[in-house]
Amino acid sequence: MKVSDSAIARLRAAVESPDLEGSRYHLLDKLGQGGMGGVYRVEDSILGRQVAMKVVAVPDSTSSLADRLLREAQIIARLEHPGIVPVHDVGTLPDGRVFYTMKLVQGKRLDAHAAELGTIPERLRLVQKVCDAVGFAHARGVLHRDLKPQNVMVGPFGEVLVMDWGLSKIIREQEATRPSDSSPILSFVSIQDGTSHGSVLGTPGYMSPEQERGDNTAIDERSDVFSLGAILQFLARDLAHSANPVARPRALTAIIKKATAVQPSNRYQDVADLSSDLSAYLDGLPVQAYPEGVFVGIWRWVVRNRVWLLMVLAYLIMRTLLILWRSP
């Protein structure tokens, strides 16, 4: 039997598709392909709704890949936040592949959505929403380690969801897990996160220098800060190359530079600091990353209080005119 190149592609899809026979799910279509496996749109026949199903590529429930997928599901399940996609179900398919289902996010990936974003403030508010979700995860002792525009979904109403926690790392067990919560599948303690010293995990262009070096002991919250800075840079660069290019303000350049500093000690020390600087920038306040001179500070104060100043000035002019008019 001759198998053409196009037949190879179809047969690959046939082999890779999850076998949902006997499960509550019906396969609809494939949404994408990640490092660990594919993501499919499936219909939950019991609840009558569509969900996204992430399945490991190879049926081998004993593999470290399956462990990683389960671990990812468990971590996401513990991060209940509007900016983090919720997990619904986890298990093993009849063909032996481990899966989990999550909310089906309608929207676009940030890299595809960027062209639709207009002004700088609009873009920065979006990054702030990502900061909120990542900051929440950090507070729970979880690092994402693979933040990039492709892992951020933007919904039709502007909602932002941080996706793909497959490379996430728990840095503080007691905060990420609840003492009363013992999973029947496996516990966090028993799972290796697959990041022995020297292994490089992340995406070039978005991973921090310490991740690129494989120096996994040096990775902490500031590594995610670096990735958030790289996302900011992507959005600012995208705007500069758009049909109506906008010059990047110095303060914003300084924020990006500080967030993506080579040395972690020179970066924002946590996501809240970065988000706070973005807020300050949006409110026209001085930003931590851009120390400004006295005259610039005075000018900024004048600009921010221009309404009051104009009113006082108008009052003074009127008063002066009145005095002059009354004077003999």
Add this chain to the structure above:
Amino acid sequence: MFPSPAQPYTPTSRHKCAAMSHDPNLDGRSGFPLTRGSMLIAARSDDPDDRRRALSALITAYWKPVYKYIRLKWNKDVEASEDLTQQFFTDLLERDLIKNYDPRKARLRTYLRVCLDGLAANEYKASQRIKRGGGLQFLPLDFESAEGEVKQLEIPAPGSEEDFFAREWARSVFELSLERLRKECETRNRQTQFKLLELYDVDEGGKELTYEQVAHQFGIKTSDVTNYLAYARREFRKIVLEQLQQMTATDEEYRREARALLGIDPE
């Protein structure tokens, strides 16, 4: 088409080189327990019968990629490519090449390709061994069919040899798996299921037909079209993965090869 009793191989004098006979019943499955790396373990066995059967299974999966690689990458003519293919698998047995394979260092497919490059680069030495091998039983391989496929392939660009070999290996694994599925469906009286898989996934005829048209064509209920197709795909998936399990030595290699077969980028 891979070796089968239905297509007997006709020997010619120039093929008197290989040192083993091919068991036509071995289609990559029979004769071995379906455990991880069983083929490789048996190929290194001290028992000559085990080794012969294991290598037969290995040859079944790899002979076409090997032949096509020699023809296109090394630009050898048909006759030289056939001889080198025969010699390559003979060397695997006679020179214990497979015993030297270390799954921790490279995947089997890469190891075989590197060995093949060495053989093709030293064609003169290989031809001397071919001459000395007169009188031995040789492999019944359907080179005519492989040559027909070669004409539809492009010469691999420099640096893409590994991709070319991997794609041809995937094609070979899929062809073998389809043939095994066809036989199994015949045995279980489920030929319609196999024909549906053929229609949708092998030929390109399925996408232009509605389920009603397909159901009418095969004389089945419309609702059975998807069920039958799902069955055939499920069985096909099982067979493909079983073949991979046999051809790989470790869990890690199995996953790597499965990802390569499915065309998924390595992690």
